Amino acid sequence: MIRLASYLSLCFYSLFMLSACGSQGDTAFDVSREADTTWLVKILKEKYSEYRDTRYFLKWFDLNGDGESEAIVYIIGPVICGSGGCNTLVFDKSSGEYKQIAELTVTQPPILASEDLVNGWSVLVSQSYGGGAVAGYSEYTFRGKAYPNNASQIIGVMPRGTILIPEISFFKEGVALFKN
Template structure:
């Protein structure tokens, strides 16, 4: 009788041990589902092979893209209606960054295609957080480097134009629209400075308007 009781007790310990060993497996299932959930994020650009989670974080917000889209559709309504813009012209990239430290992120917008780009560069915009225009630039290449110093409350920018980085300062209302006429930056901007619209070196989704 004692042997039977001992055997039952031993069997009980084995069952308890098995249950304890099974719990990590259930944790693994939760972890896997979390991974799947993050991988199943809506892809803002299905025309490439980049997974949604691998894009540059400041470039992917679809709500921000909708603000940009509405602005561009209004800004270029005549060109869209007249079909002056081809499909390749109606693409943009974006980058959110707070350039005046007010807690709201401004939106850098880069355009593409032969309508907006030439040998000197492309057309770019900076929008306020609400989607209204703060500044626009012509003949500007990518990326836009954001300096730590400020002028009139907004960070200075280094914009490539004509093969040279130009120093672009806020004048109290906006930034000058033609960087090619501005003073040249005599050194290469530091690697530690943020680079907006850096799609040539980082994964960016392209949106359409």
């Protein structure tokens, strides 16, 4: 009976110590993500420097199962979007730094990562209507090194997946890229 009590005490103590370690790991992750976001905002400011009313929506999500989250950025503003939608950018971290692997044109939220994989990457899906497009959902499939700028195909029903950028009502819901 004493051995059982000692064993249970040891198990409880071990779980307690492990839970403390987990919270330290989360803090380190948050600091790293903050640095990544700061870097990303710098890149976006360079790219959209002429468009002071630009806003963005950002989601970190692992699209290829490598344990490293990619940055999915929906860019919106009164000058940079057309009647069919706005651009969505995807950045992948490889070799320690991020590089842009997609600039999906004419996308509209919701934007999701489908449960389907092509070449080991999630199929990206955005709502599609306006600008002469047939209403439905645009699919973007990974092509080895990048996603194509234009949809791979239009489908009629939203597939199952994880919503990365939810539907929005007004562009000012996004984070201001520049402080006017």
